[in-house]
Amino acid sequence: MKITDSVQYLKGVGPKKKAELARLGIARVYDVLTYFPRTYEDQSALTRIADLRPGTVATVAGTIVNLQEQTGRRGLTILTAYLNDGSGLLQVTWFNQKYLKNKLKVGRRVFVSGKPAYAYGGHGQFAMSQLRYFQILDEGEQAAGLCGILPVYAATERLNQKFFRTLVEEALEAADELPELIPARILAERKLMGRREALRAVHFPKDGEELKRARYRLAFSELYLIQCGLLLIKKQSQQTRLGIRHQPNGKLVAAVLSGLPFTLTHDQQQAWQEICRDMERTVPMRRLVQGDVGSGKTVIAMLALVKTVETGWQGAMMAPTEILAAQHYENLSAKLAPLGIRVGYLSGHLTPRERREMHEAIACHEVDIVIGTHALIQDDVHFARLGLVITDEQHRFGIAQRAALEKKGAHVPDVLVMTATPIPRTMTLTVYGDLDVSLIRELPPGRQPIRTFVRRPDRRPLIYQYVRSQIEAGRQAYVVCPLIEMNEESDLPSAEEVYDELRFGIFRGIPCGLVHGKLAPAEKERVMQDFYADKIKLLVSTTVIEVGVNVPNASIMVIEHAERFGLAQLHQLRGRIGRGSYASYCILVSEGKTENARERLRIMATVSDGFKLAEEDLRLRGPGQFFGSMQHGLPDLKIARVPEDIAILLEAHRAAEATLTSQGDLDFIRPILALQYKERFQHIMEN
Numbered sequence: 001m002k003i004t005d006s007v008q009y010l011k012g013v014g015p016k017k018k019a020e021l022a023r024l025g026i027a028r029v030y031d032v033l034t035y036f037p038r039t040y041e042d043q044s045a046l047t048r049i050a051d052l053r054p055g056t057v058a059t060v061a062g063t064i065v066n067l068q069e070q071t072g073r074r075g076l077t078i079l080t081a082y083l084n085d086g087s088g089l090l091q092v093t094w095f096n097q098k099y100l101k102n103k104l105k106v107g108r109r110v111f112v113s114g115k116p117a118y119a120y121g122g123h124g125q126f127a128m129s130q131l132r133y134f135q136i137l138d139e140g141e142q143a144a145g146l147c148g149i150l151p152v153y154a155a156t157e158r159l160n161q162k163f164f165r166t167l168v169e170e171a172l173e174a175a176d177e178l179p180e181l182i183p184a185r186i187l188a189e190r191k192l193m194g195r196r197e198a199l200r201a202v203h204f205p206k207d208g209e210e211l212k213r214a215r216y217r218l219a220f221s222e223l224y225l226i227q228c229g230l231l232l233i234k235k236q237s238q239q240t241r242l243g244i245r246h247q248p249n250g251k252l253v254a255a256v257l258s259g260l261p262f263t264l265t266h267d268q269q270q271a272w273q274e275i276c277r278d279m280e281r282t283v284p285m286r287r288l289v290q291g292d293v294g295s296g297k298t299v300i301a302m303l304a305l306v307k308t309v310e311t312g313w314q315g316a317m318m319a320p321t322e323i324l325a326a327q328h329y330e331n332l333s334a335k336l337a338p339l340g341i342r343v344g345y346l347s348g349h350l351t352p353r354e355r356r357e358m359h360e361a362i363a364c365h366e367v368d369i370v371i372g373t374h375a376l377i378q379d380d381v382h383f384a385r386l387g388l389v390i391t392d393e394q395h396r397f398g399i400a401q402r403a404a405l406e407k408k409g410a411h412v413p414d415v416l417v418m419t420a421t422p423i424p425r426t427m428t429l430t431v432y433g434d435l436d437v438s439l440i441r442e443l444p445p446g447r448q449p450i451r452t453f454v455r456r457p458d459r460r461p462l463i464y465q466y467v468r469s470q471i472e473a474g475r476q477a478y479v480v481c482p483l484i485e486m487n488e489e490s491d492l493p494s495a496e497e498v499y500d501e502l503r504f505g506i507f508r509g510i511p512c513g514l515v516h517g518k519l520a521p522a523e524k525e526r527v528m529q530d531f532y533a534d535k536i537k538l539l540v541s542t543t544v545i546e547v548g549v550n551v552p553n554a555s556i557m558v559i560e561h562a563e564r565f566g567l568a569q570l571h572q573l574r575g576r577i578g579r580g581s582y583a584s585y586c587i588l589v590s591e592g593k594t595e596n597a598r599e600r601l602r603i604m605a606t607v608s609d610g611f612k613l614a615e616e617d618l619r620l621r622g623p624g625q626f627f628g629s630m631q632h633g634l635p636d637l638k639i640a641r642v643p644e645d646i647a648i649l650l651e652a653h654r655a656a657e658a659t660l661t662s663q664g665d666l667d668f669i670r671p672i673l674a675l676q677y678k679e680r681f682q683h684i685m686e687n
């Protein structure tokens with residue numbers, strides 16, 4: 001049997017099982033080996049029933065001494081088993097899991113893991129339902145008694161734990177032909193377990209120590225290979241692709257700098273210097289500027305655009321929303337047109353004629369800077385001399401789209417990516433390993449911290465009274481709602497309803513506006529313009545204002561149903577205020593029904609630093625959801641977990657850096673990467 005053979009070569013796998021396995025992504029023998037245990041059951045970590053504590057998760061092994069089945073309302077089946085482990089009785093309940101009926105038998109031993117509560121009625125002292133984990137022990141195990149640590153797989157109704165354990169055991173026989181993935185030098189230096197040994201041990205560890213070492217080794221090699229891939233891509237693109245060598249800063253850049261109504265913060269200066277250094281080299285720049293909301297990234301983008309124009313090239317800046325693109329366009333053309341720089345605007349909403357004219361202007365170098373939305377990456381856009389590409393909020397675009405824009409010119413343009421979603425530093429390694437990073441952590445001076453409060457809906461009259469008083473004092477306000485329009489299925493008030501409620505109610509006599517994604521572009525633009533111009537005082541909106549909207553006079557924001565938003569999103573929304581010198585307030589209105597929602601809002605109210613929030617967010621939601629749409633091009637991790645394995649990630653990164661400087665290691669690693677990660681790195685490699 002070979003590692004690449006189909007699973008049907010393994011004993012006990014017929015067509016049905018094969019199909020079932022395929023649904024779990026297991027097709028070849030190799031996939032069985034990398035179907036890592038979801039968790040382990042450690043015999044030594046069992047709790048005696050007599051020692052259970054209500055509310056504290058525990059694992060119990062006991063023999064079923066009694067079984068009862070009831071049918072509840074609407075045909076709900078309730079199975080109750082009483083377990084005895086010699087120290088006491090535990091009542092375990094399963095709802096609607098009919099298939100268990102034939103499996104649970106008096107006399108069988110089972111493992112259950114969950115939170116016990118005191119039992120009411122019945123015979124047990126404690127009761128458990130909604131188990132975290134449950135397993136019926138096999139006859140053999142029962143006789144022999146269990147020892148050591150057992151792997152627990154994500155099993156299905158038809159493929160149970162016993163099946164997986166046997167399957168893996170058999171697949172392990174083929175593991176001998178698996179080649180090592182890590183250069184011998186690194187293995188030795190770091191005293192890492194060999195690959196085969198680690199695979200064996202991760203499924204069937206002798207003890208906790210061995211399991212730890214095996215997991216470490218496997219997570220390490222997974223992260224290490226990805227890091228090698230990312231670093232190699234970066235190196236290759238730097239070696240083989242000739243970029244544009246921009247001139248040292250000249251009169252135009254100086255004019256823009258001296259025209260700023262403020263001086264750059266230390267972090268802005270540092271980022272700007274890093275960008276200049278990159279742009280003045282022949283190697284194409286690939287830099288990510290990460291700055292918290294309102295930290296002043298736009299100025300840096302503008303300077304970079306001017307620098308490319310000054311050297312005789314064109315700059316393109318792509319924004320994620322129409323509103324933001326329009327805002328950047330207004331802002332930049334107001335500042336740059338007086339200096340003779342021609343700024344153009346390209347969006348999907350131009351008339352065909354306008355669009356054609358803009359395409360021509362871009363192709364004939366009649367515009368120096370183009371600001372736009374996705375329209376910038378259409379096939380029919382050709383730049384005469386594209387020197388710099390800036391993508392704003394890159395995570396919304398994904399690596400593939402960024403690559404499309406980079407290919408718009410005959411030369412390799414410099415690339416600058418701006419993001420206001422602070423990503424914990426270590427995470428940038430996995431996601432943006434191919435980019436250099438500049439950080440703008442510091443906020444411009446004179447900003448007052450935004451004070452954030454969580455309030456229940458019954459306080460809305462008071463809240464809005466306060467908003468009104470702020471508006472009367474000259475400020476502007478945002479009210480953010482999760483939905484656009486009335487929805488029969490949802491009892492959430494929509495932006496439209498709230499808008500009507502407010503403008504005909506408490507804000508009568510005050511100019512109010514409504515903006516959301518379904519408005520016609522011209523209408524959206526008009527409303528935003530009026531808000532920028534302080535003609536609209538209260539803006540009711542959906543999350544369309546989330547990114548980048550900059551109205552320094554707006555100092556108060558009410559977020560309705562705040563529990564509907566994630567931390568990162570709330571932080572982005574909140575970042576719309578506190579952008580001037582006024583004291584700013586953000587009020588999160590929520591009933592906070594679940595504990596998780598309450599915790600999130602509590603964190604929002606106490607943490608204002610976007611980077612810290614991102615870490616909390618990561619902790620609460622886990623990396624999968626955290627990255628969500630950001631995950632383009634990022635290989636799935638099979639065993640490593642980020643952020644939990646951040647220490648391993650850093651080690652892997654260091655090892656990868658060392659690998660790139662050693663020809664021997666590189667020769668070793670290249671074919672492995674080509675084989676293992678070819679498809680996964682495809683979109684990045686195209687870059």
Ligand SMILES: Nc1ncnc2c1ncn2[C@@H]1O[C@H](COP(=O)(O)OP(=O)(O)OP(=O)(O)O)[C@@H](O)[C@H]1O
Nearest residue numbers: 262263264265293294295296297298299420444548
């Ligand atoms: N060094 C500075 N000193 C004072 N004000 C500054 C400074 N840099 C930028 N600003 C001002 O701060 C505000 C926010 O800047 P900017 O819009 O560039 O932030 P941003 O980082 O792009 O924010 P977001 O992530 O929300 O888009 C703007 O009004 C800008 O003029």
